[in-house]
Amino acid sequence: MNLALKDIRHGLFRFILTCFGLGLLMTVVLAMIGIYNGLVSDALAVVKAPAVDMWVVESGTQGPFAEASSIPADTRDAVARMPGVAEAGAINYQTVEATHGGKTLRLYVIGYETGRPGGPLRIAEGRAIGTSHFELVADRKTGLTPGDTIRLGRNRFTVVGLVEGAMNSGGDPAVFMTLSDAMGLQTELSPADQRVQAARGANPVKSASVAAIIVRVKPGADVDLLTATLRQWKHLSALTQADQETILLASVVDKARRQIGLFLGILLSVSAVVIALIIYTMTMEKLKQIATLKLIGAPDRTIIGLIVQQALLLGMSGWGIGLALILLVKDNFPRRVVLEPFNAMVLAGIIVVVCLAASALGVRAAMKVDPATALGS
Structure with a gap:
């Protein structure tokens, strides 16, 4: 039995809503990447x-x-x-x-x-x-x-x-x-x-x-x-x-390119913080369930797998939703949005790294949980 999927099914609506919200954030990130690429591409189009x-x-x-x-x-x-x-x-x-x-x-x-x-x-x-x-x-x-x-x-x-x-x-x-x-x-x-x-x-x-x-x-x-x-x-x-x-x-x-690049960097940093907070909050809400798992003798790798798998599912679901949305709307932007497969893959790699880093914080909190907490009210 996969505990991560079992826990997601238990709170499916909330998980889907969280993924959709994260997907909207990823849409903005991908849009900024596409606008940056489009600015450079448009600038060179007439010259080339x-x-x-x-x-x-x-x-x-x-x-x-x-x-x-x-x-x-x-x-x-x-x-x-x-x-x-x-x-x-x-x-x-x-x-x-x-x-x-x-x-x-x-x-x-x-x-x-x-x-x-x-x-x-x-x-x-x-x-x-x-x-x-x-x-x-x-x-x-x-x-x-x-x-x-x-x-x-x-x-x-x-x-x-x-x-x-x-x-x-x-x-x-x-x-x-x-x-x-x-x-x-x-x-x-x-x-x-x-x-x-x-x-x-x-x-x-x-x-x-x-x-x-x-x-x-x-x-x-x-x-x-x-x-x-x-x-x-x-x-x-x-x-x-x-x-x-x-x-x-x-x-x-040059100035427009640097300004968009700086804004993109800020947006990526904000996205990383938001993802980390979501994953950490999800872990903290399950501390009593984690304590119960410890009480019944579940090994640490089961608890770590629960947190890491949920973090990766959340991050990649948000990435998938964001990619689908930007591909649907990019042609409606006033300026050209150029999104290369390489850009999407790099963002996916960044999300995986952020999810793993955020889940490490959750794992650290979970490992400190006292199994006796499960017996409390």
Whole structure:
């Protein structure tokens, strides 16, 4: 007969309620782990999306994600002619707001040259951009579907395809359009502004520029040598893909990442204390029953098994409930929640260690119980 299961059946409702409460706590812990992973994943998504080896940006800047970068679009031709360069493409980034279906969407617009690096590598639904104007590919998080039209600036764009996981570091979903459309959106003025600029004798059109030139190198080419050569051009700077990712994590999302990480550490500590208190309280409530077991000659290993098994059942039940709940609701979070199997396994290991440590406190109290306590009132 398993005493741990027998005792759980005796107070089944209370045990289930405790497991559910612990499961809710584990849901919050797993959510914070997923939000932390999602923050890092979203921050790197746009950087990794072009699958390039090098970024050419404005001199003295850290690239288009850490600070503003503006270079002439025709820089791409000069970069493309350099030895070791396989492909080069101009790319532009900007954030816009648009209204669709009665809701305001905040979109991260990526303008790229079709047939060159910078566009979406995989279309999840629909097709890629096929014309030079007024088509776009959107991330699913925008809520747009193929065939929808949306007004950006003074033009209407038709959604022809969908991608997944294209976000900026702020969690805004991305839309891809041709570079010419993106530069038009960047430089256009409203009719009233055009009239004011014309009356002043100024150019009624903003100057057009791109954020970066992205480069794929030939097999065997020395990326470090190529970036060093480009840095000798006084008006340009160059960063490898690894440099760009490091800068993004070290500057753009560093504070948010550390804050979420600190909160996650606090939450794990609180969870450990709560689990320990629950298990210790459960043990203290059974001291008279433990004294009875001692009185009838039950060996110490039976009492230790009772406490440890209940602690592990409680902890793993809470973990299972928490994992099931977060998997059900994670897609409803405003920001992406990325939960890897490794994260769930690490949390399970932490819970096992905490349960064993907490049960050790209970075992210590149980071993001190006088069997004569069972004869008291």
